[in-house]
Amino acid sequence: MKINLKSYPHPVLGNGDDLGGVFSVDFRYELSKQDVALICVFDLKSKAIEELIKKGKASFIVEAECASTFYRNAFSTQKTADKFIIPSKLLRERVTVGFYICSNEEIANYQPSDCHPDYKGLKFDIENGDVLAMGGYCSFIAEKEFDPMRPPLSSFVAVVEGIRHTGPMEIDYSSDKITIELSKADYKNYCDTVREKAVQGVIHASIVLPVLADAIYQVNGRDSDHADRNWFGRLESILESKGLAHKPPLEAAQIILESPMARNFESILSLLNFNNTEEV
Amino acid sequence: MKNKQNNLKIFRSVAVDQLRADLRSSKSFKSYYEEQFQVKQKDLLVTNIAIQEKLPTLKIPKGDPASADLENAIALHEYFKIDEMQASDPRFWVYLSHVLFRKYTLARWGIKENHDDLKDDPTKLRAAINQVLEHWFGTGGDLKGLRRHSLARLWWAAHLTYAPWEKDPEFFGGMKKDDPYYFTKTLLYTQDIYQTLLERGMGRSSKILISILDYLDKNKKFTDNRENIRRLAKELNLVYGVKKIIALDRQSLQGLIKKIAEEIMEQ
Incomplete structure (x- = not known):
């Protein structure tokens, strides 16, 4: 679960050390041809907020969003375990799901115990909809065929020919795939060599590795401009499922590419051996 | 035939x-x-x-x-x-x-x-x-x-605004019109409304999108100043940061939009 800390006008459980207690969510999803099920088990340990939920003054809110299909909806419940169904036709590619506890009405003089000392003695007027606790957010790819544990690189990275005859390679993150644009001269050489198994290690290390590391840096950053792009969701899902979400980008990229540096040197050695053999 | x-x-x-x-x-x-x-x-x-x-x-x-x-x-x-x-x-x-x-x-x-x-x-x-x-x-x-x-x-402009009372009768039931494209007209009233409302994530929520369009439709004086619409979208986006306005009932959401719009008009 990722959490974006924010500055709220009142103490919020889960927002740093605003409030003592726990709000976490055990989340899983099930994809079927007809529906996507969001299955949530909420773990809440905060007397004040538990009391508000019991009285119907606050609810668990699950907010689901899919940029590809312009879908955004919120589900509300007061049960500690619940399941929410979304028709499959409303979702495509990356779906993000956020977890909150929000007030259902105005609450005067809100003063939860275990507040950070900065809030000591203060009372707050809570409005309908105000966030009282945040449980973070996560994302998944709403596509049954996509396996983040064995992702084909071509599903989110493309190498294409640019408009310049020579010059440096450029990266375009604004497409559905991370698009690596090579000059016409470089692209011709790329096409002539890419199918040769002996050079694939070199290509991965010299072209794909730096780009992938940079892309991971973008995924790990907050408020990325590219969060709605298909490649972003796929890469995020791969990082999550391989347990790489908190690794440095360069290290994570090397794990995804399966030791590109070692394969790079193997490629170089094999080419050198081939040339030496030819000279004999 | x-x-x-x-x-x-x-x-x-x-x-x-x-x-x-x-x-x-x-x-x-x-x-x-x-x-x-x-x-x-x-x-x-x-x-x-x-x-x-x-x-x-x-x-x-x-x-x-x-x-x-x-x-x-x-x-x-x-x-x-x-x-x-x-x-x-x-x-x-x-x-x-x-x-x-x-x-x-x-x-x-x-x-x-x-x-x-x-x-x-x-x-x-x-x-x-x-x-x-x-x-x-x-x-x-x-x-x-x-x-x-x-x-x-x-x-998409037509789809996102087509007869919302059919898609979510519970929320939009009271807003039924004769023309199913009633809110499409407001969304495409100017290119600016379309860009401003759909470029933000909150515009993906039909509850929020239609509620804003409803306000714009009923308040032409406000709507005719494009700066007002931009500020309304910006302010709502800021509020969304601390308040899950997507989870509000229709009356509360409409009240919030009206309050923010009136504050903009007063400035």
Whole structure:
């Protein structure tokens, strides 16, 4: 679960050390041809907020969003375990799901115990909809065929020919795939060599590795401009499922590419051996 | 006589990738000035989308380029009875802009500069190619991109605002109108309303989108100042940061929008 800390006008459980207690969510999803099920088990340990939920003054809110299909909806419940169904036709590619506890009405003089000392003695007027606790957010790819544990690189990275005859390679993150644009001269050489198994290690290390590391840096950053792009969701899902979400980008990229540096040197050695053999 | 039904063909993914690659490398750039487009049968895929044989005629505006957007949006939405997943598939829209509605796309979103003035200037050429990628391909493969696609933008404008009282009777029940495209008219009233409301994530919520449009519709004095609409969207976005306005009931949400709009008017 990722959490974006924010500055709220009142103490919020889960927002740093605003409030003592726990709000976490055990989340899983099930994809079927007809529906996507969001299955949530909420773990809440905060007397004040538990009391508000019991009285119907606050609810668990699950907010689901899919940029590809312009879908955004919120589900509300007061049960500690619940399941929410979304028709499959409303979702495509990356779906993000956020977890909150929000007030259902105005609450005067809100003063939860275990507040950070900065809030000591203060009372707050809570409005309908105000966030009282945040449980973070996560994302998944709403596509049954996509396996983040064995992702084909071509599903989110493309190498294409640019408009310049020579010059440096450029990266375009604004497409559905991370698009690596090579000059016409470089692209011709790329096409002539890419199918040769002996050079694939070199290509991965010299072209794909730096780009992938940079892309991971973008995924790990907050408020990325590219969060709605298909490649972003796929890469995020791969990082999550391989347990790489908190690794440095360069290290994570090397794990995804399966030791590109070692394969790079193997490629170089094999080419050198081939040339030496030819000279004999 | 009943109009004959066919199944729509669209481009295969590999064909879309090739079209995009050929454009990026500028190889096919000149063809984006031409009305003719050669479709190879091997590049096509038959879908299960049933369409009438006779395509709708999209109006090509003479003066204000956006003047026919509403009429064209309704025509496309009435004709293509597709679901959200189909309507977010770039292969579908790329086929429509390149083949079925090429003339419209050229007229509405064609490149204005002369080809000879662009071809030897890499910076200008890149900008023109990006413009074609936006309006003919819907760069990005998501709605942020499709929002700029010549045809997807129109279909989605109609779809997101079509008879909300049918999609969510519980929330929008009291807002029923005779015209199912009532709120489409407000969304496409100016290009600015469309851009401002759909460029933000909160515009993806039909509850929020329709509630804002309802306010704009009832308060023309507020709506006629585009700066007001921008500020309203910005302020609501800020509030969304601390308050899950998407979870509010209709009355509370409408009250909040009204309160923020009145504060803007007072300043």
